[in-house]
Each structure stands twice: as structure tokens, then as C-alpha cells.
Amino acid sequence: MAEFDNSYARLPERFYTRIAPEPVPAPEIVLRNDALAASLGVADWGAEVFAGNAVPGGATPLAQAYAGHQFGGWSPQLGDGRAVLLGEVATEAGRFDIHLKGAGPTPYSRGGDGRAWIGPVLREFLVSEFMHAAGVPTTRALAAVRTGMTVRRERDYPGAVLTRVAASHIRVGTFQYFTARGDTxxxxxxxxxxxxxxxxxxxxxxxxxxxxxxxxxxxxxxxxxxxxxxxxxxxxxxxxxxxxxxxxxxxxxxxxxxxxxxxxxxxxxxxxxxxxxxxxxxxxxxxxxxxxxxxxxxxxxxxxxxxxxxxxxxxxxxxxxxxxxxxxxxxxxxxxxxxxxxxxxxxxxxxxxxxxxxxxxxxxxxxxxxxxxxxxxxxxxxxxxxxxxxxxxxxxxxxxxxxxPAVIPRNHRIEEAIAASLEGDDGKARRLARVLLRPFDLAGDDRDLAVPPREEERVTRTFCGT
Structure with a gap:
């Protein structure tokens, strides 16, 4: 079982706002990282936890405050506008944040809905786990779940939550937040x-x-x-x-x-x-x-x-x-x-x-x-x-x-997986997740995933999930 040791929650209250994730109507696991779950001692967690409907014992949910330069322009207050830090799991390998992305509005949402939709959640799961497998320091993905909610962006999309794992979620902007306030x-x-x-x-x-x-x-x-x-x-x-x-x-x-x-x-x-x-x-x-x-x-x-x-x-x-x-x-x-x-x-x-x-x-x-x-x-x-x-x-x-690597998360393949998932077919996303865990060893049956896009398949623009 995971042991929470929430050192960030012991910092002064101006560092964060305590807030619980908002429950969702119908959580359903799309992708789950069983190996990572076992290493963190959370193998017993299910969709209810990954969606934010159930908070595990010892967790101290909060939204972190930070600021930042966005495309060179200064924003004095940003913060976790659609994410909740459950806490830190202490393991023999160290401590790791467990973070729900798309868990509902927080005081830092700035008018946003605090939610995510399935496309960006699948993209982050697939890309971050590939990066880890390729030896790049990265946050990890523990689970991607549908919520049973509809999220409005340029149109209606199925809502989702990503459970993210990181050494911490402290950013350059976290330091900037306090510097801007003269809080040495x-x-x-x-x-x-x-x-x-x-x-x-x-x-x-x-x-x-x-x-x-x-x-x-x-x-x-x-x-x-x-x-x-x-x-x-x-x-x-x-x-x-x-x-x-x-x-x-x-x-x-x-x-x-x-x-x-x-x-x-x-x-x-x-x-x-x-x-x-x-x-x-x-x-x-x-x-x-x-x-x-x-x-x-x-x-x-x-x-x-x-x-x-x-x-x-x-x-x-x-x-x-x-x-x-x-x-x-x-x-x-x-x-x-x-x-x-x-x-x-x-x-x-x-x-x-x-x-x-x-x-x-x-x-x-x-x-x-x-x-x-x-x-x-x-x-x-x-x-x-x-x-x-x-x-x-x-x-x-x-x-x-x-x-x-023999295979990477090619942009058009991710878009294919997202499009299929929007139609209720998660097979392409699960196949990518399996193959990208071993990017240097591509089996013959999966060699099509190494083929570059045809002209009509090229993805030239990618989008944020907000």
C-alpha cells in the first residue's frame, strides 16, 4: 500500500489552496500503467481514485500556486487551474507526486472549467511514457480515465482525467510567484x-x-x-x-x-x-x-x-x-x-x-x-x-x-488513436501504449508504426487541451 508523506502540504498555506477533486458521473479506465502502479504501491487503485471520486487515505489534495512568463508575457498568477495534487507517495526509490489533471475547477482556474478531454489526456499518457522508455527525464502517466462528462471546447468532447506522477510539480513559475509579491x-x-x-x-x-x-x-x-x-x-x-x-x-x-x-x-x-x-x-x-x-x-x-x-x-x-x-x-x-x-x-x-x-x-x-x-x-x-x-x-x-528509437509517438498516429477513441474504440491507443514502452525493439507486426505519414496524414498543428 502507498504511504503518503505530503511535504508540500506542510509548507505555508500561501503556497497552495486545499481543494478536493470534483467527482464525475461515470469513471472508466482507458489506459492504466500497471508496472508504475505496482512500483508506487497503488496497484489496488481503480477508476474511482483515478477520476477523483475517491481520495485515498493519507492524501492531502491541493492546488499549487505559481506564476509565469507565457510566450514572453508576464502572468502574475496562474496556478493549478484544472489539476489537484493528491500528495506524495514515499517509496524506496524516493517520493513522487500523484496529480489528477482535469479534476475540476480550482481558485486558479481563471474562468476555465477545470476539465480535460480525452484527446490531450491520451496524448500526454502516450508521449510521457515513451519519453520515460527512451531515457528522457519526464513526468509519468499512471492512468487515463473517461469521466462520463462532456467537455466543451470548439465542440463537445468526452471528458477525461489523467493521473500524472512526477518527482515534483515545482516550476520556475513557482519561484516567480513569490518574487513578484516581494515574499523573500x-x-x-x-x-x-x-x-x-x-x-x-x-x-x-x-x-x-x-x-x-x-x-x-x-x-x-x-x-x-x-x-x-x-x-x-x-x-x-x-x-x-x-x-x-x-x-x-x-x-x-x-x-x-x-x-x-x-x-x-x-x-x-x-x-x-x-x-x-x-x-x-x-x-x-x-x-x-x-x-x-x-x-x-x-x-x-x-x-x-x-x-x-x-x-x-x-x-x-x-x-x-x-x-x-x-x-x-x-x-x-x-x-x-x-x-x-x-x-x-x-x-x-x-x-x-x-x-x-x-x-x-x-x-x-x-x-x-x-x-x-x-x-x-x-x-x-x-x-x-x-x-x-x-x-x-x-x-x-x-x-x-x-x-x-525504432518508433516514436508520431503525430498522425496519436491523432488516429484520439479519433478512434472519440468513436469508442480504444484499441489504437492501447496498441501505441504497448509498442511505445519498448521503442528500441520493434516487432515485425508493429513496423507500420515506424512509417512516416503520407502527405495527407501529416499533422502540422497541435493544440492545448484548454
Missing amino acids: EAVEILADHVRARHFPEAEGVCGLYRAMIAAQARLIARWMGLGFVHGVMNTDNMAVSGETIDYGPCAFIDGYSPAACYSSIDRFGRYAYEQQPTIAHWNLAQLGSCLVPLAERELGSEAAAVAALTQELEAFPDLYQAQWIAVFGAKLGIAEPGHEDVALVQDLLGLMARDGADFTNTFRGLVDGSARDWMLDREAFDAWQARWERRRSAEAAAAMAQAN
């Missing part, structure tokens, strides 16, 4: 809480900031290695733990373009694929500004605090670059990738962009020898391959197979 005491309490929960070895304010910066550098590099476009990298959607959070209008690149942008609300490409490291750096700068008063206490002056935090922030590009070449070096089977390999990777990406080559299949093709088939300018690829062969490790094939 709360910023300090939050920093101590984050250190205890995520970075216990970090010393001092600068050490904590350094750890959070390094976590983001690791995360974004792994996104880039999968051709993942988050789509809404607002500061309220950046978890300080270094996990991917809030899979709204996210997507994976099919035909490679560094400017790939799918989000329907990102009209100017602020969060395009190639922009993600820059935006992470910008978001971290906003986090650093929140820590200035704490660093000032340690270092004796505001000028010293700003200089020290700036020095930590300026390390991000090099930290990210080191993580990026490690990720792509592994994809190319280079045993000890270094600065001299950056041009090799960039030249391949350049060829892929020029030809619109499929991102996932080109890299997987380096494993099985089919990469050339995805290129239009095969003579140029042959010249690149000769350079690559000189750098590739002789024993690289097995390692490369574990660095280059």
Missing part, C-alpha cells in the same frame, strides 16, 4: 524545499542554481536527440527538477527542419525545435533573478549576488553543448564524442534538413544501414558517411540501437 521568505522556504527534495548535495544558493541549470541542460539535449518539440516552454511549464512537464501542443519531427514548430498558439515560432536551448537559457535567467535576494544574504551585497548567479547562468551554453554532443555522439556510435564531432553531427542534420529526411528513421538507419534510403542527395550522404565511418566505434551497433 517564501522564496527561501521554496529553495530549501527544492534542495531537500531534488538536490540535497547542492551547497548554498549558487550551488542549488548550478544544479538546476545542469538538470535543464541534460533535459533539453535529450529532447533534441529525439526531435521532440515541447511547444509551450513557458516558465510555468519548466519543472525545476529537470523533468519534462506539461505535454500540451507537443510533437515529434517527421521530415527534419530545425525550425519545426507545431503549436497552434506559437504563432511566431518562439518555441520551435532549434529555439529550445535558447528558451531554456532565458527561463533559467528568470529563475536566477528570483534567487538574487537569497544570494545577497550569503555574499553580502546585491552586486556580488548578481555576479555570482550570472556566472552560473553563463555556464549553461557549454553545459548544454557537452550534453548535446554526448547525446548525438551516442546516436552516431562515437565512443568518446568531443568538440571535433560537432561539425560531423551538424553536417548530417544539414543534409537531413535540405532533403526533409525523416528524423527518426534516418538515425535508426545508421544502425541497420538504411539511412541512405531516406536522403535525396545520396552522393552528399556518401561523402558524409565516409567521414562518419572513420569516427564510429567498431563495436557501436548495439549501443547505437539503444540510442536511436
Whole structure:
């Protein structure tokens, strides 16, 4: 049985609002993560808990307060407008938040209905579990349930709730919420809480900031290695733990373009694929500004605090670059990738962009020898391959197979699964969930899921669930 130890609920009351999830009329499980449920000690939970109709013993439901920069514009109060944190489950592997997304309105809903519909819930379940299987730090999906309610967006949709699991749900925007109110005491309490929960070895304010910066550098590099476009990298959607959070209008690149942008609300490409490291750096700068008063206490002056935090922030590009070449070096089977390999990777990406080559299949093709088939300018690829062969490790094939997934949650396949689910057929969603749990090992019967979309199947716009 799960043991709740709700450390966030022990923080001052201005950090959250206690509120229970609103019951729904007819909860029905669509997808359930049995392995994750067992590891958390919640294998006995059913649809009633996952929908919010029953609150497990020891849970302390609450909605967290936070603020954020959304597409660069400042919003001083956001918060959990359609989600409720049940509490934290303590396990041998650590503590994990269990969070109901779509659980009804809260004081932070800003006029919204607090609900979710089945499409975004299935997308987050499928994509987040794939990301975990592919080795990317991420929130997890425990269950997706229908609610028996109708949710109104551009039309009526069947309502749903996602049960999400995370190391925590503390965001850059959580720090910003208190900084905007001049509440330095709360910023300090939050920093101590984050250190205890995520970075216990970090010393001092600068050490904590350094750890959070390094976590983001690791995360974004792994996104880039999968051709993942988050789509809404607002500061309220950046978890300080270094996990991917809030899979709204996210997507994976099919035909490679560094400017790939799918989000329907990102009209100017602020969060395009190639922009993600820059935006992470910008978001971290906003986090650093929140820590200035704490660093000032340690270092004796505001000028010293700003200089020290700036020095930590300026390390991000090099930290990210080191993580990026490690990720792509592994994809190319280079045993000890270094600065001299950056041009090799960039030249391949350049060829892929020029030809619109499929991102996932080109890299997987380096494993099985089919990469050339995805290129239009095969003579140029042959010249690149000769350079690559000189750098590739002789024993690289097995390692490369574990660095280059054979299957990803392709945008058109997710849309197919959502469309089928709207008609009452959850088979496609369940098949995707099964296959995406083993993305490096694709069985013959499932190879159709690795095929890029035909022109008429291409998904060029993705949408938030609100």
C-alpha cells in the first residue's frame, strides 16, 4: 500500500489552496500503467481514485500556486487551474507526486472549467511514457480515465482525467510567484524545499542554481536527440527538477527542419525545435533573478549576488553543448564524442534538413544501414558517411540501437488513436501504449508504426487541451 508523506502540504498555506477533486458521473479506465502502479504501491487503485471520486487515505489534495512568463508575457498568477495534487507517495526509490489533471475547477482556474478531454489526456499518457522508455527525464502517466462528462471546447468532447506522477510539480513559475509579491521568505522556504527534495548535495544558493541549470541542460539535449518539440516552454511549464512537464501542443519531427514548430498558439515560432536551448537559457535567467535576494544574504551585497548567479547562468551554453554532443555522439556510435564531432553531427542534420529526411528513421538507419534510403542527395550522404565511418566505434551497433528509437509517438498516429477513441474504440491507443514502452525493439507486426505519414496524414498543428 502507498504511504503518503505530503511535504508540500506542510509548507505555508500561501503556497497552495486545499481543494478536493470534483467527482464525475461515470469513471472508466482507458489506459492504466500497471508496472508504475505496482512500483508506487497503488496497484489496488481503480477508476474511482483515478477520476477523483475517491481520495485515498493519507492524501492531502491541493492546488499549487505559481506564476509565469507565457510566450514572453508576464502572468502574475496562474496556478493549478484544472489539476489537484493528491500528495506524495514515499517509496524506496524516493517520493513522487500523484496529480489528477482535469479534476475540476480550482481558485486558479481563471474562468476555465477545470476539465480535460480525452484527446490531450491520451496524448500526454502516450508521449510521457515513451519519453520515460527512451531515457528522457519526464513526468509519468499512471492512468487515463473517461469521466462520463462532456467537455466543451470548439465542440463537445468526452471528458477525461489523467493521473500524472512526477518527482515534483515545482516550476520556475513557482519561484516567480513569490518574487513578484516581494515574499523573500517564501522564496527561501521554496529553495530549501527544492534542495531537500531534488538536490540535497547542492551547497548554498549558487550551488542549488548550478544544479538546476545542469538538470535543464541534460533535459533539453535529450529532447533534441529525439526531435521532440515541447511547444509551450513557458516558465510555468519548466519543472525545476529537470523533468519534462506539461505535454500540451507537443510533437515529434517527421521530415527534419530545425525550425519545426507545431503549436497552434506559437504563432511566431518562439518555441520551435532549434529555439529550445535558447528558451531554456532565458527561463533559467528568470529563475536566477528570483534567487538574487537569497544570494545577497550569503555574499553580502546585491552586486556580488548578481555576479555570482550570472556566472552560473553563463555556464549553461557549454553545459548544454557537452550534453548535446554526448547525446548525438551516442546516436552516431562515437565512443568518446568531443568538440571535433560537432561539425560531423551538424553536417548530417544539414543534409537531413535540405532533403526533409525523416528524423527518426534516418538515425535508426545508421544502425541497420538504411539511412541512405531516406536522403535525396545520396552522393552528399556518401561523402558524409565516409567521414562518419572513420569516427564510429567498431563495436557501436548495439549501443547505437539503444540510442536511436525504432518508433516514436508520431503525430498522425496519436491523432488516429484520439479519433478512434472519440468513436469508442480504444484499441489504437492501447496498441501505441504497448509498442511505445519498448521503442528500441520493434516487432515485425508493429513496423507500420515506424512509417512516416503520407502527405495527407501529416499533422502540422497541435493544440492545448484548454
